[in-house]
Amino acid sequence: xxxxxxxxxxxxxxxxxxxxxxxxxxxxxxxxxxxxxxxxxxxxxxxxxxxxxxxxxxxxxxxxxxxxxxxxxxxxxxxxxxxxxxxxxxxxxxxxxxxxxxxxxxxxxxxxxxxxxxxxxxxxxxxxxxxxxxxxxxxxxxxxxxxxxxxxxxxxxxxxxxxxxxxxxxxxxxxxxxxxxxxxxxxxxxxxxxxxxxxxxxxxxxxxxxxxxxxxxxxxxxxxxxxxxxxxxxxxxxxxxxxxxxxxxxxxxxxxxxxxxxxxxxxxxxxxxxxxxxxxxxxxxxxxxxxxxxxxxxxxxxxxxxxxxxxxxxxxxxxxxxxxxxxxxxxxxxxxxxxxxxxxxxxxxxxxxxxxxxxxxxxxxxxxxxxxxxxxxxxxxxxxxxxxxxxxxxxxxxxxxxxxxxxxxxxxxxxxxxxxxxxxxxxxxxxxxxxxxxxxxxxxxxxxxxxxxxxxxxxxxxxxxxxxxxxxxxxxxxxxxxxxxxxxxxxxxxxxxxxxxxxxxxxxxxxxxxxxxxxxxxxxxxxxxxxxxxxxxxxxxxxxxxxxxxxxxxxxxxxxxxxxxxxxxxxxxxxxxxxxxxxxxxxxxxxxxxxxxxx
Numbered sequence: 001x002x003x004x005x006x007x008x009x010x011x012x013x014x015x016x017x018x019x020x021x022x023x024x025x026x027x028x029x030x031x032x033x034x035x036x037x038x039x040x041x042x043x044x045x046x047x048x049x050x051x052x053x054x055x056x057x058x059x060x061x062x063x064x065x066x067x068x069x070x071x072x073x074x075x076x077x078x079x080x081x082x083x084x085x086x087x088x089x090x091x092x093x094x095x096x097x098x099x100x101x102x103x104x105x106x107x108x109x110x111x112x113x114x115x116x117x118x119x120x121x122x123x124x125x126x127x128x129x130x131x132x133x134x135x136x137x138x139x140x141x142x143x144x145x146x147x148x149x150x151x152x153x154x155x156x157x158x159x160x161x162x163x164x165x166x167x168x169x170x171x172x173x174x175x176x177x178x179x180x181x182x183x184x185x186x187x188x189x190x191x192x193x194x195x196x197x198x199x200x201x202x203x204x205x206x207x208x209x210x211x212x213x214x215x216x217x218x219x220x221x222x223x224x225x226x227x228x229x230x231x232x233x234x235x236x237x238x239x240x241x242x243x244x245x246x247x248x249x250x251x252x253x254x255x256x257x258x259x260x261x262x263x264x265x266x267x268x269x270x271x272x273x274x275x276x277x278x279x280x281x282x283x284x285x286x287x288x289x290x291x292x293x294x295x296x297x298x299x300x301x302x303x304x305x306x307x308x309x310x311x312x313x314x315x316x317x318x319x320x321x322x323x324x325x326x327x328x329x330x331x332x333x334x335x336x337x338x339x340x341x342x343x344x345x346x347x348x349x350x351x352x353x354x355x356x357x358x359x360x361x362x363x364x365x366x367x368x369x370x371x372x373x374x375x376x377x378x379x380x381x382x383x384x385x386x387x388x389x390x391x392x393x394x395x396x397x398x399x400x401x402x403x404x405x406x407x408x409x410x411x412x413x414x415x416x417x418x419x420x421x422x423x424x425x426x427x428x429x430x431x432x433x434x435x436x437x438x439x440x441x442x443x444x445x446x447x448x449x450x451x452x453x454x455x456x457x458x459x460x461x462x463x464x465x466x467x468x469x470x471x472x473x474x475x476x477x478x479x480x481x482x483x484x485x486x487x488x489x490x491x492x493x494x495x496x497x498x499x500x501x502x503x504x505x506x507x508x509x510x511x512x513x514x515x516x517x518x519x520x521x522x523x524x525x526x527x528x529x530x531x532x533x534x535x536x537x538x539x540x541x542x543x544x545x546x547x548x549x550x551x552x553x554x555x556x557x558x559x560x561x562x563x564x565x566x567x568x569x570x571x572x573x574x575x576x577x578x579x580x581x582x583x584x585x586x587x588x589x590x591x592x593x594x595x596x597x598x599x
Contacts, residue, residue: 010038010048014121014154017095019114024100025082026113030123030151031057031094035143040130049133049145050125052092058150059094062086068098069155070109072124078106081154090242098154109156124153213237217244257367257560258301260313261294268318273311273428273564278420280308281566281577307582308565313367316347316562347562350436356444356538360551361498365404366558373401374555374588404557406584407455409446411438417575435562435581445540447554447587448502448547457587460547460554465592467492468599475544476510477598482530485548485596492593497550500534504541511535549595559584 018027031050038048050057063086068079078101085097100110112118129148136142211231218227221244230240263271270290279288291309298310348366352358365372413434419427445459452458460466467488471477482501489495511525528535533548541547561584566577589595 010127011122011124011155012036014123016113016119016121021114024079024102024107024110026098026100026110026121027095028098028121028123028154029093029095030086030154031125033092037141038144040144043136043142043144046136046142046144048130049143050149051145051147052088052094053147056147056149057088057094058148059086059088060150062096062151062154066151066154068100069153070105071157072153072155074153077101078103078109078156086151090238094151096151096154113156118156118158120157122155122157123151124155125149125151210237214240217241221247223247257313257369259298259310259560259562260367261297263294263312263314268314271312271315273315273431274420274422276309276311277415277564277566277577277579280564281420281568302561306563306565307580308563311347311562311564313560316560318346347432347436348558350433351439351443351558354433354437355440355556356502356536357447357551357554357556358440360500360502360536360554362447362551362554362556364556364558366560368404368406368557368559371403371405372557373403374590402555402588402590404555404586404588406557406559406561407457407586409439409442409583409585411435411442411581411583413438413579413581415577415579420576431579435564435579438581439583439585441540442583443556443585443587444538447556448538448541448545450587457585458589459587460549460589460595461545461597463589463592463595466549466589467593467596469546469548469596471544471546471598475504475507476514477507477524477546478514479516479524479531482511482524482546485546485598486531486533488596489549489594492591494550494553494591494594497552497594499548499550500536501530501546501548502536502538502541503546504543505537505539507544507546508535508537544598546598547595548597553590553594555588555590557586557588 012031015029016026017029019025020027031052033049033052035047035049037045040046040048062081063084065083066081067074067077068081070076070078079099080101082097082099086094087096088094100106100113109118113121127146127149129146130144131147132142133145134140134143214227214230214235214237217237217240218224218230223244226243226247227240229235230243235243267290271294272288272291275288276291276295279285279291285292294312294315295306295309298312299305302310348364352364355362358364365374413431415431446457448459449461450457450459452462467485469481469484469488471481485501486495489499508525511530512523514524516522516524524530525535561582563582565580565582567580568577
């Protein structure tokens with residue numbers, strides 16, 4: 001029996017999960033499947049469940065930059081829901097990212113939220129259809145499951161309509177809602193005889209398989225305590241996988257390298273790169289005892305001697321005062337290297353800023369310890385059709401790893417005789433910048449075309465499983481051929497993240513001169529983009545190379561091992577030297593399907 005009633009917008013309190021004060025954003029959890037007491041016209045108080053299954057929740061309104069309001073006033077907007085940020089996670093909970101505006105009022109409200117003064121944030125939603133799962137009986141409320149519903153508004157308010165996660169009501173906005181009511185007059189079908197033993201055996205086997213899978217995941221990834229919890233709380237295997245992913249990623253992000261010596265702030269400033277260079281150059285460490293001590297401590301931890309001397313990870317992270325403004329690098333050597341607009345920063349920041357991969361949002365993992373396995377989901381849960389009374393085959397998401405191990409890249413930085421006599425923060429900052437630029441060039445080259453042999457990482461174009469697109473005239477693609485790159489990545493369900501084309505200068509010139517048709521006067525590449533995607537240029541790519549993809553799936557691991565060796569032979573005639581810089585790093589591609597290259 002179906003029944004149509006008139007309802008209002010219903011509101012529930014939000015849970016704030018994260019605040020980014022720089023970006024002025026707030027991450028919120030706006031819905032769960034927990035039953036909540038709600039009043040329904042004509043039915044009184046019921047337990048309402050918001051179904052988060054496929055097709056039940058319509059996120060279209062939130063994902064089209066829905067406004068964030070103040071006190072439910074639709075004329076008082078202070079921000080918006082970040083486009084396409086609303087989603088339902090594997091835990092069947094709705095989340096969204098709110099961005100506050102720059103007006104005086106929006107800024108003041110955001111500060112109150114960030115400081116915990118305003119904690120009242122609520123979401124309004126419209127229910128189009130309920131299914132009654134249980135009728136009211138003695139001592140129990142009816143249970144209604146919302147199987148068609150839509151988040152409608154997000155509001156900052158001094159007193160939320162739902163301070164205890166209980167729904168409130170709007171005064172205006174009316175909607176009609178359909179309820180599929182359970183009828184006592186429904187005919188109960190005659191059930192066929194059930195083989196109880198067979199059913200119990202099936203259930204027992206599935207439970208044993210679940211326990212075995214969870215136990216093996218816990219043992220493999222050193223998460224036995226989590227596995228015991230998962231088994232007792234009846235987690236599915238995909239739930240266990242997701243939890244393990246989050247734990248392992250946090251471990252990688254918070255690990256500290258053995259080259260970190262936990263130096264005090266004073267010792268940071270005390271370490272002099274130029275003093276260590278001169279000591280290693282003259283083989284006289286009498287005036288660089290502290291630098292020698294630091295290098296020796298790292299050598300003891302690594303169990304291998306340096307080529308020259310080690311620079312502590314603490315020093316690599318420090319900011320150095322100076323008066324040399326970094327500028328954008330030239331196109332030669334590494335393409336459009338991303339410059340900095342500040343004085344000398346830490347070596348790690350300089351390295352990231354000078355790498356083309358850094359400007360494309362490749363993920364740098366600094367301070368790694370030993371060999372590292374980066375977790376990833378190699379496949380989702382498969383769904384299959386099954387005949388009546390046939391056994392379903394469990395097919396859980398599989399957890400895989402991307403293995404990274406330290407590989408050593410070496411570069412050269414020349415130093416003149418006069419520069420050797422200097423020992424100021426600005427000179428040291430300049431040398432750190434030069435070393436960072438050299439390492440950045442090597443990393444970019446390896447990220448694109450590392451062979452995976454002879455100590456090199458495996459780059460994008462050599463990674464097995466990436467897509468390929470054919471260009472008929474080498475180095476001179478047309479619009480349809482460029483679209484094929486995007487289609488290739490989309491087919492792999494990877495069209496997301498920081499998407500861009502990377503190619504060479506001659507290919508860029510051809511695309512700027514290539515008409516997309518005969519009448520519009522438009523060219524294939526305009527305003528630095530092709531088909532709406534940025535185009536980046538690198539002279540390190542092989543001739544006619546085009547690579548398209550999501551560069552956030554490039555993982556660059558850094559072990560914090562920076563070894564510097566002064567070589568006096570090469571510039572002996574002029575009294576200078578060449579610094580040989582050895583850096584431990586590796587590169588991995590998290591999902592091969594995220595990229596496509598020209599065949």
